[in-house]
Amino acid sequence: MPHTLNRRNFLSKGVLAGVATAAGSTLAAPAIAEELPTLRWRLTSGFPNNLDTIYGGAVVMAETLSKITQGKFQIQVFQAGEIVPGPQALDAVNANTVEIAHTCGYYFTGKDPTFAIGSTIPFGMNARQQNAWLYHGGGNELYNEFLADYGVVGIPGGATGAQMGGWFRSEIKSLADLQGVKMRIAGIAGQVMAKLGVVPQQLPGGDIYPALERGTIDAAEWIGPYDDERLGFYQIAPNYYYPAYWEGGLTVHFFVNKAQYEALPEAYKVALDTACKAANVNMQAMYDVKNTTAIRTLVGKGVKLRPMPRDVLDAAYKATFELYSEFEDKHPAWAKIYPQWKKFRDESFQWFRVAEYSYDSYNYAAQAAGK
Numbered sequence: 001m002p003h004t005l006n007r008r009n010f011l012s013k014g015v016l017a018g019v020a021t022a023a024g025s026t027l028a029a030p031a032i033a034e035e036l037p038t039l040r041w042r043l044t045s046g047f048p049n050n051l052d053t054i055y056g057g058a059v060v061m062a063e064t065l066s067k068i069t070q071g072k073f074q075i076q077v078f079q080a081g082e083i084v085p086g087p088q089a090l091d092a093v094n095a096n097t098v099e100i101a102h103t104c105g106y107y108f109t110g111k112d113p114t115f116a117i118g119s120t121i122p123f124g125m126n127a128r129q130q131n132a133w134l135y136h137g138g139g140n141e142l143y144n145e146f147l148a149d150y151g152v153v154g155i156p157g158g159a160t161g162a163q164m165g166g167w168f169r170s171e172i173k174s175l176a177d178l179q180g181v182k183m184r185i186a187g188i189a190g191q192v193m194a195k196l197g198v199v200p201q202q203l204p205g206g207d208i209y210p211a212l213e214r215g216t217i218d219a220a221e222w223i224g225p226y227d228d229e230r231l232g233f234y235q236i237a238p239n240y241y242y243p244a245y246w247e248g249g250l251t252v253h254f255f256v257n258k259a260q261y262e263a264l265p266e267a268y269k270v271a272l273d274t275a276c277k278a279a280n281v282n283m284q285a286m287y288d289v290k291n292t293t294a295i296r297t298l299v300g301k302g303v304k305l306r307p308m309p310r311d312v313l314d315a316a317y318k319a320t321f322e323l324y325s326e327f328e329d330k331h332p333a334w335a336k337i338y339p340q341w342k343k344f345r346d347e348s349f350q351w352f353r354v355a356e357y358s359y360d361s362y363n364y365a366a367q368a369a370g371k
Helices: 002-035 052-068 086-094 127-136 139-150 187-195 205-214 225-231 258-262 266-300 310-330 332-354 356-368
Strands: 039-045 073-078 100-103 152-159 166-168 182-184 199-201 239-242 251-257 304-307
Touching (some): 052 073, 052 152, 086 100, 127 251, 152 258, 187 310, 251 258, 332 356
Parallel strands (some): 039 100
Antiparallel strands (some): 152 251
């Protein structure tokens, strides 16, 4: 009996000590939170708010950040054009007009093609490989070394998966059919398409439909079934091609003013990074659900799904890597990042061919055969 009582006393004291510790932690948390500053930032999006999934990535991040910090660090989200047009988002962050932007790096390839490598480039990696490179393969560190010259810090914060190859008024049966086609296509992809005879046009998402309607352009690519259906492209250009060789795994970034980011308390940096990760995962999952439904709806509306002709893909692949060689000669930042990116890509492809590709190929073939 004495032994049992001693044990009970020990357990009771241990439990009470644990409760006291937990209570102490609970009581201390608000005191610690009170020491952190109250911050109100503004974010300019590169997208209109009617594109709820890609624009919504910034909203998810801001709401998550506010909850993590108990409302002390808040970010107000503005759609493209409310503060500055989408193409000026990076400059606005650099000038500290806003503290943060949510947009695609490849929109700024006019400044330097290296902006695209952090988001996606033609014949690059899929979404999982892209995340692996950015988060744990040294990719985002290299990207931020480059971005430092522009006064910003980049944090991954959105993913679309492999995108569609675009809407065309007329059927593209071979490479010859691309000659002279005026196509809305952004960044490096536009430069590759130009080598194939296309006349590339870079337009914001909200300007694409009017341009198609007026006949200013003959074709357009945007993201995938869900967003493309909302923008109404199928009403004018019924031929829907796949895949977008130029966007196998797009990452949307949050671009933060470097001085503002460095001034953040460490707890807020961690909170911001965590909120951006939440936006990244959530966006990809939402697109995977919404595109699954939208592709069926589009086909039901008479959209003609067509694979990109093999000779187009082969010519684009050749032109792409010739262009990358040109970039290595002309752009020091590209020359610094690209070899590491290419090594990671090639080794990742080797691994994915072993298990992922074999698994997916068998399952998709079996399902398509009605098994």
